[in-house]
Amino acid sequence: MPTRRKMAAGNWKMNGLAEALSELDTLDATLPRPRCDVLLCPPATLLSSMAALAKGTAIKLGGQDCHWQEKGAHTGDISAEMLADAGAVAVIVGHSERRADHGEDDATVRAKAEAAHRAGLTAIICVGETGDDRDAGRTLDVVGAQLDGSIPDNADAAGTIIAYEPVWAIGTGRTPTLGDIEEVHRFIRARLTDRFGDAFGDAVRLLYGGSVKAGNAAEIFEIADVDGGLVGGASLKASDFKGIVDAAS
Numbered sequence: 001m002p003t004r005r006k007m008a009a010g011n012w013k014m015n016g017l018a019e020a021l022s023e024l025d026t027l028d029a030t031l032p033r034p035r036c037d038v039l040l041c042p043p044a045t046l047l048s049s050m051a052a053l054a055k056g057t058a059i060k061l062g063g064q065d066c067h068w069q070e071k072g073a074h075t076g077d078i079s080a081e082m083l084a085d086a087g088a089v090a091v092i093v094g095h096s097e098r099r100a101d102h103g104e105d106d107a108t109v110r111a112k113a114e115a116a117h118r119a120g121l122t123a124i125i126c127v128g129e130t131g132d133d134r135d136a137g138r139t140l141d142v143v144g145a146q147l148d149g150s151i152p153d154n155a156d157a158a159g160t161i162i163a164y165e166p167v168w169a170i171g172t173g174r175t176p177t178l179g180d181i182e183e184v185h186r187f188i189r190a191r192l193t194d195r196f197g198d199a200f201g202d203a204v205r206l207l208y209g210g211s212v213k214a215g216n217a218a219e220i221f222e223i224a225d226v227d228g229g230l231v232g233g234a235s236l237k238a239s240d241f242k243g244i245v246d247a248a249s
């Protein structure tokens with residue numbers, strides 16, 4: 001039986017001014033010893049100050065995106081090394097909002113995942129179908145192609161997490177059926193096992209993302225092949241996110 005530790009990961013997106021730091025304190029106070037990994041991905045502007053506050057707690061920090069190069073003339077971008085320097089242990093790459101807003105394709109996402117690995121960060125690689133894809137019965141084809149194109153050939157299971165996030169479920173309050181989540185997660189693990197081998201397939205963690213809340217997290221996290229969640233809106237308030245961490249514990 002694989003023993004994968006569950007993870008509750010929060011993606012704050014473009015939310016959070018300095019006052020949001022109190023959410024970290026509140027969360028820490030309510031989570032003395034969570035039995036899952038807890039990761040918060042705040043805007044890059046808050047990483048350093050949150051890293052200082054999170055020192056010695058169970059809460060780890062991640063970035064929301066990185067450039068594929070280490071440094072150079074890329075105005076406005078942040079490298080994986082800079083995230084690590086600011087206290088991150090992971091970075092989300094290929095979020096559907098980056099794919100849509102910034103035209104990122106699978107090759108770009110793969111380069112960013114390689115950069116994350118180069119900097120010693122865990123790459124949380126996002127995949128997921130649009131509503132049109134699902135309606136047209138293309139979900140597994142789309143997710144399969146994203147996996148093939150976005151994961152580096154030399155990825156290791158410890159440094160790689162896949163987040164399955166149906167685009168139509170993000171921020172909408174709608175989720176796939178539990179059966180649909182199970183089907184896609186089973187498919188993802190099988191695809192990764194085919195490409196990287198049994199040990200990788202058994203060990204790699206797969207998160208579900210898309211309108212996870214305290215009220216539905218437990219039933220989603222019980223699904224075979226779901227190793228936790230990547231959570232947007234419900235990660236912004238410590239009181240909401242705590243319910244999700246509890247469900248993953």
Ligand code: PEP
Nearest residue numbers: 170171209210211232233
């Ligand atoms: C996300 O954007 O990663 C996400 C899952 O958002 P939400 O939980 O708000 O649907």
